[in-house]
Amino acid sequence: MRKYEEIIMAIEKRVEQGILESGSKLPSIRTLSEELSCSKNTVIKAYEEMEKNHLIYSVPKSGYYVVEGNPFSKKRSAKGDKIDFLSAGPDPKRMPFLDFKHCINQVIETYKEEMFIYSDVQGLYSLRQELARHLQDLQVFTVPERISVVTGSQQALHLLISLPFPNGKTNICVEQPTHPSMIESIKFQHVKAIGIEIHKTGIDFQQLEDIFKHQDIKLFYTVSRFQNPTGYSYSNQEKKKLVELAQKYDVYIIEDDYMGDLDPNRKQDPMFAFDPSGRIIYTKSFSKVLFPGLRLGLAVLPEVLIPSFLQAKFAADVHTPVLTQGALEIYLKSGMYDAHIKKMRDMYRRKGILIQKAFREHLPESVTYSNMISGFYSTVELPSPLKAHQVIERLNQENILVDDVGKMFLPNYKKDNMIRLSVSQVEEELIDVGIKKLANVIRKLL
Ligand SMILES: Cc1ncc(COP(=O)(O)O)c(C=O)c1O
Known part of the structure; x- marks a missing residue:
């Protein structure tokens, strides 16, 4: 158990034993760090963790207090439930929540009515500039002009599978199993989809090549890291191979990197890095690591597809809400993300x-x-x-x-x-x- 978790347990014990009552003030950070022989930073981490879990709350310039109604026992019984x-x-x-609330307030202060009027279908330019900078950390080097903000990355997937593509082909290929909203999009739009099974050890490349060669595939939809539902992540070598096959058979790839930020191995490259020409359409979501309710995602598109994609997006929802786009821009810029x-x-x-x-x-x-x-x-x-x-x-x-x-x-x-x-x-x-x-x-x- 890590030190900050020990501190949380020590506080929990004091609440259980009635030493600390609901609503009472917790020891100051300095007192507790001296008492438990640990750094102030460790106590701060423990307090922040308990605050996030709604067990304690902070009062500026005063200190931390136990939430009313014995929150620790509620937490335990909730755990016991399921x-x-x-x-x-x-x-x-x-x-x-709190950090993002500040960003929403700040964006209204800064941009005022601009946050409440019709806006660019492709997304706020200033956000797209920030996204282009952020994508560099994921080895995706592109320009704001190729990025479209979307209403959840699902919107990009939904629109792309039914758009005509420059290769003139009609069918798509998807991993089996794949994430359920993609299955719904395929069914709903009557797109012809060929499956390729994804196992514990990945996919059969020979089978994929046969599909690319014989099945009139316009695009291959793949989740390159932490696939939903299998959790599979392709190695760099496998990603390179996929890109080579796509180039050989003139197939586009939608690389869904919905949880790329979570990769502990920063040396993993996305497929986009192996071919930034536009053949790889890179999509990213802010749902799994931030707030799914924001419905914010992005797609990096090939230049040739931008007009038809934006036409389809305009028809779907005119543009993604501006207020959340502005708040995300501030959240990214501030380093909070x-x-x-x-x-x-x-x-x-x-x-x-x-x-x-x-x-x-x-x-x-x-x-x-x-x-x-x-x-x-x-x-x-x-x-x-x-x-x-x-x-x-x-x-x-x-x-x-x-x-x-x-x-x-x-x-x-x-x-x-x-x-x-x-x-x-x-x-x-x-x-x-x-x-x-x-x-x-x-x-x-x-
Ligand atoms: C693999 C994958 N891609 C994309 C999405 C869609 O995410 P968003 O909320 O950004 O539309 C999901 C959602 O669960 C997913 O599992």
Whole structure:
């Protein structure tokens, strides 16, 4: 256990023992750091963590206070209720509400009515400049003129799959399984989609080449890191190979890098870095690491597609709301985004390690599971004759929630023996408990 977590436990104990009552003031940072022989920064981290979790609150120039109504016991009983491997959004407790509230206030002060009138369909130019700078950290070097702000990256995916492409081809190719909103977009727009199975070890490149060669593929949609639902991340070598195949057969690639910020390995390049000419359409989301409700994402488009893409976007929603665009610009410029992401990156890396360890230690040998090094998702493939719905029903009875991967397949590729687990809303100390219960349920049903 890390030192700041020990401090949180020490405070929790004092609340439990009645030494600290609801509403009472916590020891000052200096007092506690002397008492527990640790640095002031460690106490500050512990207090900030408890404040984020709504266990304590701060009063400027006064100090920190325990929230009314014994919040620590509420936190424990909420944990006792269920372990939620189902929710696909970030944990609201980790969302930087206060910082973002300041950005919203500041953007109204700075830009005034400009935030409330019709705006550029492609997005605020000043935000796009900031996004171009931010993308450099992800090895995506581009100009604001090629970036379109979108109303969630899902909007870019939805529009792109039905647009005519310069290669004149009509079908698309997608990993199987893939994220469920993409499946919905394909169904809703009657796009012909060919699947390529993604395994624990990635995809079969020979099969992909055959698909590119014979199936009139205009674009390949791929999630290059922390794929939803498998958690798979392509190596740099695999990404290079994908780009070469796309060049050879004149196929475009949509590289969905929705959680690229979370990659602990900063040497991982996106496919975009291997071919910035426009063949790779790079998309990014702010939903998984910031706020899904903002509906903010971006697409880096080839010049030739910009007019038709913007026409389609205009028809869909005229433009993405300006107020949230402005607030994001300030959030990025101020360095708050980088600081937040660093915390998220560390947390999801730790969660990745914990869930992999729990899989290794508890799951029966006949069960296969995906490798994920960070991000939210992993999948577990159940041995025959088990079906996902049976396991999900039994787990629900034990207050463990997981998702059925069935809806993440195209109709012809469906599997009914896979479940998805998301760690985003599971506290680190509950990951092992949850996987142990999953393993027990599987053993009982077998
Ligand atoms: C792989 C993947 N790409 C894109 C999205 C869409 O994200 P956004 O909220 O930015 O539309 C999701 C949402 O879950 C996703 O899982």
